[in-house]
Amino acid sequence: MDVLNLAHGSFYMVGAYIAYSVVVATNSFWLALLVAPVLLALLGAALEVVFFRRLYRHGHLAQVLLTFGFTLVFVDLIRSQFGPTTRSIAPPPGLGGAVELFGATFSAYSLFILGVAIGVGALLLLGWRFLRVGAVLRAGVEDKEMAGLLGINLPTVFTLTFAFGAGLAGLAGVVAAPEFAIYPGMDASVLILALVVVVVGGLGSIEGAIVGSALIGLGYVIGTSLFPQFAIGLIFAVMAAVLIVRPSGLLGRRS
Amino acid sequence: MTLGRAASARYAAFLGTLAIGLATIPLWAPRFWIYIATQALIFAIFAMSLDLLLGYAGLPSLGHAAFFGVGAYACALLALRQVDGLFPLLLVGAVAAAIVAVPIGALSLRTTGIYFLMLTLAFGQMLWGLAVNWVSLTRGTDGLIGIPRPTLVGLDAFEISLYERGAFFILCLIVAIVTFALLQMLARSPFGKTLEGIRENERRMRALGFPTVRYRFAAFVTAAAVAGIAGALAAMSNGYATPDLLYWTVSGLALVAVVVGGARSLIGPVLGAFVVLFAQLGLSTYLERWELILGAIFIAFVLFVPGGLVGLVRRA
Numbered sequence: 001m002d003v004l005n006l007a008h009g010s011f012y013m014v015g016a017y018i019a020y021s022v023v024v025a026t027n028s029f030w031l032a033l034l035v036a037p038v039l040l041a042l043l044g045a046a047l048e049v050v051f052f053r054r055l056y057r058h059g060h061l062a063q064v065l066l067t068f069g070f071t072l073v074f075v076d077l078i079r080s081q082f083g084p085t086t087r088s089i090a091p092p093p094g095l096g097g098a099v100e101l102f103g104a105t106f107s108a109y110s111l112f113i114l115g116v117a118i119g120v121g122a123l124l125l126l127g128w129r130f131l132r133v134g135a136v137l138r139a140g141v142e143d144k145e146m147a148g149l150l151g152i153n154l155p156t157v158f159t160l161t162f163a164f165g166a167g168l169a170g171l172a173g174v175v176a177a178p179e180f181a182i183y184p185g186m187d188a189s190v191l192i193l194a195l196v197v198v199v200v201g202g203l204g205s206i207e208g209a210i211v212g213s214a215l216i217g218l219g220y221v222i223g224t225s226l227f228p229q230f231a232i233g234l235i236f237a238v239m240a241a242v243l244i245v246r247p248s249g250l251l252g253r254r255s
Numbered sequence: 256m257t258l259g260r261a262a263s264a265r266y267a268a269f270l271g272t273l274a275i276g277l278a279t280i281p282l283w284a285p286r287f288w289i290y291i292a293t294q295a296l297i298f299a300i301f302a303m304s305l306d307l308l309l310g311y312a313g314l315p316s317l318g319h320a321a322f323f324g325v326g327a328y329a330c331a332l333l334a335l336r337q338v339d340g341l342f343p344l345l346l347v348g349a350v351a352a353a354i355v356a357v358p359i360g361a362l363s364l365r366t367t368g369i370y371f372l373m374l375t376l377a378f379g380q381m382l383w384g385l386a387v388n389w390v391s392l393t394r395g396t397d398g399l400i401g402i403p404r405p406t407l408v409g410l411d412a413f414e415i416s417l418y419e420r421g422a423f424f425i426l427c428l429i430v431a432i433v434t435f436a437l438l439q440m441l442a443r444s445p446f447g448k449t450l451e452g453i454r455e456n457e458r459r460m461r462a463l464g465f466p467t468v469r470y471r472f473a474a475f476v477t478a479a480a481v482a483g484i485a486g487a488l489a490a491m492s493n494g495y496a497t498p499d500l501l502y503w504t505v506s507g508l509a510l511v512a513v514v515v516g517g518a519r520s521l522i523g524p525v526l527g528a529f530v531v532l533f534a535q536l537g538l539s540t541y542l543e544r545w546e547l548i549l550g551a552i553f554i555a556f557v558l559f560v561p562g563g564l565v566g567l568v569r570r571a
Contacts, residue, residue, distance in 0.1 A: 004369055058561075060315070060369045061309075062557055064315065064317065065511070065557045066554055068511070068553070069550040070554065071507075071550070072550030072553070073546070076545075076546035076550070192377070195373050196373075196377055198373075199370065199377070203369070230384075232388070233381055233385060233388075236378065236380070236381035236384075243366070243370075
């Protein structure tokens with residue numbers, strides 16, 4: 001969509017907190033997995049219609065500033081509702097154990113995360129390539145005016161896409177909740193990682209984001225085992241190296 | 256900005272009134288508000304350096320706090336090793352920040368716009384990670400504590416100590432005024448005009464024979480050095496240097512200050528810095544939810560007041 005949203009990490013955080021609330025109230029992780037993305041998509045749609053829509057023509061800087069304002073608001077709202085302490089929830093029943101696979105032991109929940117990631121990735125890739133919505137979006141980013149002249153209702157498409165992105169961020173938050181800690185500030189850490197991944201992979205390329213996350217994830221794990229203190233540094237070193245060779249990312253279009 | 260003669264006389268009168276008004280603060284303000292005003296002045300110096308990048312060079316950095324933090328740590332490390340003297344400590348903050356800015360600038364300036372923003376953000380967070388993890392140098396999240404304030408040669412005779420809030424405030428005011436004057440000169444110089452030309456149309460400037468990347472690089476390193484001075488002042492003021500100084504939200508707040516005040520004016524970021532600091536420190540003593548309010552103020556400014564406070568005045 002060519003929108004830079006610093007509040008995307010906030011959607012992830014809110015998703016995790018919704019999961020926490022739902023699990024505490026109903027003890028059902030699967031309900032949370034259903035509810036959080038829907039709520040986040042609604043929130044995303046509302047924000048897009050009320051705020052973001054006005055800013056598309058003002059360029060990225062205005063978007064950065066607006067969405068930074070929202071990160072402040074969201075983290076403060078979360079803190080006022082849930083306090084500054086770290087929360088956690090248990091994996092859903094049946095996924096709490098360990099699984100033997102290819103002679104190695106994995107936690108069942110990790111495999112579940114892997115499955116969700118592959119599913120979402122495949123859905124996005126195929127949708128972007130082959131679905132009408134994907135084609136419309138590509139056209140809209142490429143040339144807004146032309147797409148509009150061809151009879152595409154771009155504002156609606158953009159709202160739906162933004163809502164879909166927010167919903168996915170919420171889904172990621174729910175899926176991450178049993179695995180990682182839930183705390184105000186989790187938005188920033190995931191946001192920075194996501195930005196690095198996207199920059200390494202190349203903006204506007206879903207394949208790039210997948211390749212980028214694999215590369216950064218591997219880099220992080222290897223870095224953590226080799227020299228734990230500077231694992232974060234290694235991630236950024238990978239990013240710097242990629243950008244020196246290819247300034248627009250691994251699979252990004254050359255600008 | 257170009258002003259008519261009457262307008263620039265009014266502008267000069269406004270600047271003079273502002274400076275004199277600020278200078279009287281230690282005489283009447285309660286101690287706590289002197290502290291807030293001191294922090295605001297330091298943040299104003301930092302925000303002015305960001306305005307050089309954002310407003311004049313058109314480079315939206317979201318990692319500028321890294322240089323603020325590097326300046327603070329450099330000053331702290333030296334001061335803790337019994338180095339005394341205001342100028343050496345400010346200088347080391349500036350030089351350290353400039354040195355760090357050289358590789359970061361060289362890499363980040365290969366890109367512009369949104370990529371530049373993300374790269375500076377990533378490098379800033381990298382330095383933040385370094386400040387947290389390089390425990391032997393920085394003592395990690397505990398930070399460096401007990402940083403002494405320097406003595407000023409010549410002022411001891413009058414028994415003026417920088418440990419007094421008023422004296423330290425005046426010092427920050429003087430540094431801020433000097434920074435403002437120098438950056439103003441820089442912005443109005445051929446160098447500043449060239450930067451603005453590159454911001455408006457890089458291709459044309461390159462065709463005219465300007466080494467545009469080198470100009471941007473010079474602006475980047477200069478801005479970093481000024482941010483380093485602000486960082487050094489922050490270390491002296493607080494008496495500690497912690498990784499928080501480098502965190503990306505500090506860069507974000509500086510962007511807030513520049514935009515709320517009005518970019519490309521230098522005085523706008525100063526006003527913006529006061530707004531941000533009063534919201535952050537002033538409101539937080541009375542209200543718990545200052546971040547929410549600041550975020551809301553900010554959203555409103557982006558949506559409804561694109562020129563910032565300075566833009567409002569200019570339109571009126």
